[in-house]
Amino acid sequence: MQKSFEAPRSVEQAVATLAKHGAAARLLAGGTDLLVQMRSGVRQPAVVVDVKRIPELTAISLDANGATIGAAVCGDALSERADLAALWPGLFEAAALIGSKQVQGRASIGGNLCNSSPAADTVPALIANQARCIVAGPRGRREVPAEQFNTGPGKNVLAADELLVALFVPRPAARSADAYLRLIPRTEMDIAVVGAGVRVTLAADGTCSAARIALGAVGPTAFLVPEASAALVGKKIDDASLAAAAAAASAAARPIDDKRGTIPYRKHVAGVLTRRAARIAADRAAARA
Amino acid sequence: MPKLHIETKINGEAAEFLCEPHTTLLDALRNNVGLTGVKEGCATGDCGACSVMFDGRLTCACLVLAAEAEGREVETVEGVAKPGQLHPVQQKLLEHAGLQCGVCTPGIVVAAKALLEKNPDPSERDVRFGLAGNLCRCTGYDKIVRAVMDAAATMRA
Secondary structure (H helix, E strand, O other): OOOEEEOOOOHHHHHHHHHHHHHHEEEEOOOOOHHHHHHHOOOOOOEEEEOOOOHHHHOEEEOOOEEEEEOOOEHHHHHOOHHHHHHOHHHHHHHHOOOOHHHHOOOEHHHHHHOOOOOOOHHHHHHHOOOEEEEEEOOEEEEEEHHHHEEEOOEEOOOOOOEEEEEEEEOOOOOEEEEEEEEOOOOOOOOOOEEEEEEEEEOOOOEEEEEEEEEEOOOOOOEEOHHHHHHHOOOEOOHHHHHHHHHHHHHHOOOOOEOOEOHHHHHHHHHHHHHHHHHHHHHHHHHHO | OOOEEEEEEEOOEEEEEEEOOOOEHHHHHHHHHOOOOOOOOOOOOOOOOOEEEEOOEEEEHHHOEHHHHOOOEEEOHHHOOOOOOOOHHHHHHHHOOOOOOOOOHHHHHHHHHHHHHHOOOOOHHHHHHHOOOOOOOOOOOHHHHHHHHHHHHHHHO
16 A cells, blocks of 8 residues: 655655665656556555656757657657657657557656556667666666666666656767557557567668667567668668568567467567668658758 | 645645545545546546546546645646536537436546647547547447537637
8 A cells, every 4th residue: 555655856855765765665757557557456655756846857858969858758748849759750659659648648758668568669769769768876877778778577777766867869860760660450549569660870872871670569678670770781771671671570579479469470560560660760861861 | 644735726726635645636536625527437547537637738637646736737627617607518519419428528528628729620530539538438429529520610710
């Protein structure tokens, strides 16, 4: 049973609160996962720590290096930033796919990451964009690459006395753009069967000079597929290179069988979404040239 | 366990209530404040029957802890129109018979009003996506969508 509610006003206060209560405390951002978990008994924190009173956690800033998105910024607030959406259309597509308007009014990218679901929509997009997770703890701050943040279903690198402060997303290089696609059996409001986040960089002659391809919902965490990236780099983004990237993504996928899809189906779809998302990202990159 | 004393603003007026640390905003509004327009459907954020505006954003009150409301602003269906009057969304839901049992209706009203404030001229698709977080097991949605489209036209006129 939850016995107390804390609402620290600074990162330092939050860290002190976590240090005091240890594993008995649970951080609350949008609550769209936590309150459901508490109600079902999956999690029973004695102390809930609301981080939304900490200005840094609800701030969005953009400078020459990139964007810093506070861990508790809700989807609705993020969607109001057209300047960021223009730079990272794929990340914004992923964020907008999460839940209803009601959920968008609360749920955050930071919470999506920290909930550590293998099917979280924003995580492949963050990985594709080389996002860095800014983590604060009693010994100061550290940065964790997005692809290293989650360690398994429901598990991540945060110690009991640490919190995610923000996500830093570096500005895309010239002729570089991202895309995110997921498959669900309905129009919206569902959990990804497979998700694919891709960022493609084109050289001046139109060949692919760099690519980052990340898959979600086909492994215990979202993960990078360097073999799929390698299939594109140095080549034109065409049917042949995309087919090779798709085959590499299908081969790298390690899904489970469950009600949302069988292993062969998910492996196939991982390839299809990789191919389609890479095409979209490449078209966007070309349009920025 | 000492109760928490929460001071907040509900439907434009200062309000206060006592709650437990684990009380949801939904339960506090219904049981401590007496605003029973907000309904409990699923209590897991799927059905939208408990839709309220929380600091200006559409939210399921079942996914908010009541303690979070300290110093914030909450708007419920009771606040969408002055006493004795109907908001155009409410009026059009009546005219189009966009309700049957009525449990989802307060949430639909709050969500539709929020949608029209952001998008005064929505397409049918916009309305259907905008209300995708509000489940109705009676109407089949067509009458609700028509009512919201008509309300939008009325509000633009």
